[in-house]
Amino acid sequence: METKTKVIIAGAGIAGPVLAxxxxxxxxxxxxxxxxxxxxDVGLALCMQPNGLRLVGQPLERFKHAPSRHEERVLVDVDYPILHDGHPTAALNRTIVELVSLKQDDDSxxxxxxNGVVDKASFVVGCDGLHSNTRVCLFGHESASYTGLTQTGGISPTPESHKGHRTMLNVYADxxxxxxxxxxxKQTSWAITRREAEARESWRSIDDEQQNHFKEGPWSQWPFGAGELVRTADRIVKYGLYDRPELRSWHKGRVVLLGDAAHPTSPHNPSAAAPSAELLSTIFSxxxxxxxxxxxxxxxxxxxxxxxxxxxxEAACKARDESLKAVYADEDFLQNWLQLFRHPFITGESEI
Incomplete structure (x- = not known):
């Protein structure tokens, strides 16, 4: 009986199960x-771009309007691909334990x-997110970089004003x-980005007092249904926004990073035969x-x-608004935007 080549994947978020x-x-x-x-009960919703949806086999069925708005004026109204109805999921058996160290040789x-458990595989893919232990094992400890921005958001009943015109809504303010x-x-996911002191990347709900204070704050009065979303959220989550220093390489030997651990978005798979170290180096490179x-x-x-x-x-907001109007008025803008999120699913250019 032929033995299949074993692969260890660290992380059961989005990238790990899809790769599996x-x-x-x-x-x-x-x-x-x-x-x-x-x-x-942490986090909000996942917004997948058209290329990500296509990767997991979800067809993009239609395009809708997605207005960006500020105060009482519509700045621009352009066609964007709408988020597909439905969220691809996969039921996978997973082992609940955290990776702490790696040891490689020529074959495994x-x-x-x-917990002290040791496992062995032909190669390892680290899909363990922003705080990747696989990345630490490969390249050492480093600090996540705070962007200077936080997001506070929730999931709310979709306002009546949004139901006839399904949109990705942007509201710009001071x-x-x-x-x-x-x-x-029936539901809409939303998040407000603000420039604030550093906040933890916890993705957990803030306490009841903070939630009530936020729901009664100035954002609750925003037009275009935005204020209604704030007021009617079931729970409100707050988190800091972070990224990582750029790596010049995502792999060492038989171990490679994927997803938020390295900032890519798509898998790159070898053939089913057990790969040599040289072949893996070529594939990962x-x-x-x-x-x-x-x-x-x-x-x-x-x-x-x-x-x-x-x-x-006020001056900065006006300059931003004029810049947005100019960008969205550019006839080439939409095509460039669609090109960005179609990639790599273009005939003759697929990376997959």
């Missing part, structure tokens, strides 16, 4: 390890976990920016060459967008 499915389809035997022992990787998008026909420059641009662009969206003072 692809590896399984290719004939590998993936094992997913996760540090959290149960689903918890030995992984030690916090020192704050709100983004909201529909999760389904090709994967890096395809993705490092692109993901670095996206990460820097995301931080820049935060700087642009959240400005303070």
């Amino acid at each position: 499915v692809f590896l399984k389809l290719k004939g590998y035997d993936p094992v997913v390890y996760e540090r959290v022992d149960a689903l918890a 990787v030995e992984v030690t976990f916090e 020192g704050a920016h709100l983004i909201a998008f529909p999760m389904n026909d 090709e994967y890096e060459q395809l993705r490092i420059a692109r993901t670095s641009e996206l990460v820097k662009g995301a931080r820049k967008q935060g700087e642009v969206r959240v400005v303070q003072g």
Whole structure:
């Protein structure tokens, strides 16, 4: 009986299980390890771009309007791909334990976990997020970089004014920016970004007193349904926004990083045969060459967008509004935007 090539995946967030499915389809035997022992009531919603949805097999069915607004004026109204109705999920067996160390040789990787359990595989993929232990094992300890921005958000009943015109809504104000998008026909996820002192990246609800204070604050009076979203949220979560220093390489030997551990978004899989160290180095290097420059641009662009969206003072707000109107008035803008989020699913250019 032929033995399948075993792969250890650290992290059962988004990237890990998706990668496990692809590896399984290719004939590998993936094992997913996760540090959290149960689903918890943390975080908000996941907004996947069209290329991410297509990767997991979800068709993009239609386009809708997505207005960006400020105070009582609509700045721009452009076509954006709408978030697909439904969220791809996969039921996978996972082992609840945290990776703490790695030891490699020419043919395999030995992984030690916090409870003393040791496992071995042909190669390891670290999909363990912003606070990746796999990354620490490969490249040492480093501090996550606080962007200077926090987000406070929740999930609310969709306002009546939004139901006839499903949108990704942007509201720009002095020192704050709100983004909201529909999760389904009845619920909308939203978050307000502000420039504040550093806050933990906990993704947990703030206490009842803080929630009530936020619901009664100035954001509760925002127009275009934004204030209603704030007032009617079931619970409110607050967290700091962080990123990581750029790495020049995402792999060492038989271990490679994926997802938030390294900032890419798509898997790159070998054939089903047990790969040699030389083949893995070639595959991981090709994967890096395809993705490092692109993901670095996206990460820097995301931080820049935060700087642009959240400005303070009347003059700065007016300048931002004029800049937004000019950008969205550009006929090439939408096509460039669609190109960004179609990639890599363009005939003859697919990285997958």
